[in-house]
Amino acid sequence: MTATEVPSGPAADPAPAAGHEVPETKSWGWHLMQVTSWLLLVLVPVHVFSTWVFHDPGHFGVALYVDRWHQVTWRLFDGALVVLAFLHGGVGLNGMCTRRIHRAGVRTALSVVIGVVLGVVGVLAVSTILSFNVS
């Protein structure tokens, strides 16, 4: 049996050395991190630059989002950003805690707390983004 289980999380590397042909079974968390990584690679810089660099932070307010959310594309962009960032961050943070905390009970409790906090905040934010009345 040559299949190995790869832990999830951003620090799951180092992978086997180059030239080492070991077939691997990657976890669902690893696949989720890969997919969200490629998408967030575009979404997060676009968000940060469009919100804080191209606009003066002193002018941050409702007007920015009223202008922005007139277009459905921006609503979908912001909604996708929240969902993907929370998935990526949740799995990454969970992986980090799993590697550092050795007591199973504490680990489980922390995973639940991370899931609940990110889930509640995510649902609140996405519902606001999709239902906000710009008029």
Next chain:
Amino acid sequence: MVAEQTSTRRVNWGAVSGSVVLVYVVVWALGLSHVASRTTFNRWGAAMGSLGARLVICGVVLATIFHTLDGLRRLVAEAVPRQRVHEMRWRTAVLFATWAIALPCFAVIVWPWVAETTR
């Protein structure tokens, strides 16, 4: 063995910057969920013009740029295994690019406050 112990004690800046970005996204999402109460949101927005808030934003921008470029390095290393030979070069390039992009951003973020204060 000693080298291994030393490397495990090194700060994992990828994880640190990722945590900063996650905290930022949570705070931003929490703020967004109050966008309907316009007065509260605008008061919060006005506070973003202070020097302290601008410096915090600079920290978030730095963490975002570093986490993005470092993540890209990891993804490339995973997709093209022979690039791992050049890992030190990639790490140096990530650090260089991070500061090369971040420093002008800091200037853009902080300058309006400086201009306003010294007017």
